[in-house]
Amino acid sequence: MKTQNIMIVGVGGQGSLLASKLLGRLLLTKGYDIKVSEVHGMSQRGGSVVTYVRFGDKVYSPVIDKGEADYIVSFELLEAARWTEYLKPNGKLVANTQQINPMPVITGAAQYPDNLAEKMKAAGIDVDAFDALSLAEQAGSTKAVNIVLMGHLSRSFDFTLEEWMEAIEKSVPPKFLELNKKAFMLGREA
């Protein structure tokens, strides 16, 4: 199988590591070669963060380059717009509509562009933007936004719901399992 590329982008502290862990667990049970790459350290302090998930028969590079991503899952709208050049021509962007102002916007040195979802669509990008934060809240915690997004992404793959649920069980602490399962289903059905 040709290597599939998923990028998970967001703001440091939004929980993208759990999302990639979940994907990694699922893909491992399917017997793929996998690479998951992330950057730790300074960029985590509220900065722009990106995780690369690649799977297929044989995966070499740990990173995804411009024009290569089959999917970008974005936790935040500005971050979605930052990375769209990494999408393949027929790639798909799954984006949480949440907006978090970066420091240059907070201090007034820069503007947060308006109507980003519409502008990305106008640029020809396949954008699937929805309010994952509200669904996470509905599931019981805004922190579950990562699992809501994974639930939404799951619709694009052939893996069964049981396989996804098994990966969730292996990735989250038991006391948050029901919350996360609910968050996943809300995202999957959104």
Add this chain to the structure above:
Amino acid sequence: MKQLMLGNEAVARGLYEAGCAFVSSYPGTPSTEITEAIAKYSEVYAEWAPNEKVAMESAFGASLAGKRSFCGMKHVGLNVAADPLFTIAYTGVNAGMVIGVADDAGMHSSQNEQDSRHYARAAKIPMLEPADSAEAIEFARLAYDLSEQFDTPVLLKMCTRVSHSQSVVECGERVEAVKEYVKNPAKYIMMPGNAKKRHPVVEARTRALTEWAETAAINRVEDGSDHSRGIITSSTAYQYVKEVCGDRYPVLKLGMIWPMPEKKIRDFADSVDEVIVVEELESFIEAHCNALGVAVTGKAIFPVIDEFSQNLVAEKLGMAAPAAGAKVADAIPPRPPVMCAGCPHRGLFYTLAKNKITVLGDIGCYTLGAVAPLAAVDSVICMGASVSGAHGFVKALEGKADGKTVAVIGDSTFMHSGITGLVNVAYNESNATIIIVDNSITGMTGHQQNPTTGMNLKGDPCTKIDLETLCRAVGIRRVRVVDPYDLEQTETAIKEELAAQEPSVIISRRPCALLKYVKHNKPVTVDNDKCRSCKLCMKIGCPAISMADGKASIDNTLCTGCGVCTQLCHFGALNMAKEDC
């Protein structure tokens, strides 16, 4: 059983399987998780040392005692440990000793982009360079065998993309490998008479290792269908080459980057029309090929700056790379890392900026005090340079900088290499003011314990070094503690200590707001009627504060109720939530 494993965890697994029994490291991105992961194996003694030199010397002591040992660090940490490195190269080891070093091409979390491979050649120590997690396990195990077979410490070189990528591995069983200590002054006491006899041994060892490299399985040729070109590469650059070229061109993948085989490189070059060397950062393989008289092309087409990617390799090799996807026309503002909401460093840097103090900074989260709007820092060089730099700055200006210049250094960084600078301040009597920002943890690298926290790597309570006592002991008479959440107290202390005609230390003490045991207050409230939109509260660069419809607005999901902003507001518009006051 196959599992996904982070490169650094895979190094730890390989160390464990090889029977490593002693680990001493100093945290540094991207190397930190090696030591955090090995600490989870009960068979292995593991510790955080105060710095990399101490870690390496401790690991050497353990090797001498007969236990397989390891020390881990980032590239700049190897500079700190360079002194023992060059002489352990002479003594060799008793039980195997492996030194892990992780480079950071692209400087994701570092102050320079140095290439650690030069240390292998300069210190005459073999260096292995895994390209993924499976190799990280394999090479860590092999490193111990080489170490004992050739009587040498072995460098295991990682990089950000190998350290922080997960890939599929299969784990093996642990072997135990313990040696007896036998006294051997001629081997282990490096005074001139002995060292003169050891140097030829080192040279012979490099020749023997070069021979080994000729047939080593980790230096492998992967044949290709098109011999018009052959590629010599290693580490993550190998992955990009294979991603782009597949099986088209023959590849010589070097798993041991020093010493390099000679005949194997010549034979490979003879088998292809031209040789391209693809390596991140410096010309190292290329320079060696040049020294052998083998014609190669490397840095003439590939950059010495930044990390590579598959598209970069494709472009430089003249091969097809995918076109970039679409993007919106708007400028996308950058999202640099920022001090967290509730960070105890914020109040201190606000006070320093407000008073226009020259700040010689240091390495840690508090380097972010340099970022707008605080922009309070004047220089950042390396671990400990704030203290010694402030000494030099104050001395050089012969009194003109007095009362205007401070050093700011974290608790862990002070223990790492600030103490000796402070000794110099006391001994040579500069009128410097040193501020130790004590947030009770090593923050930047992700919350590691250090000698001032009272906890060790394994999470057990241990001796807590008392900073006040330590500073007084080295000869500083003026030592005081402030709470950086209290702006008035902090400003008073800074002004008084800067005015004092002798060196002083201010300990700005408040635990990191991200520590699990730190209780947060309720979010600060805004009284819209009182807010005059003066934006003074924006001057502290708190990510929880923004302006909405012309009024200050608090992000309740981020605000920790630290109250620093409430002390800035002249109009009483920002208030601590009542229950917690």
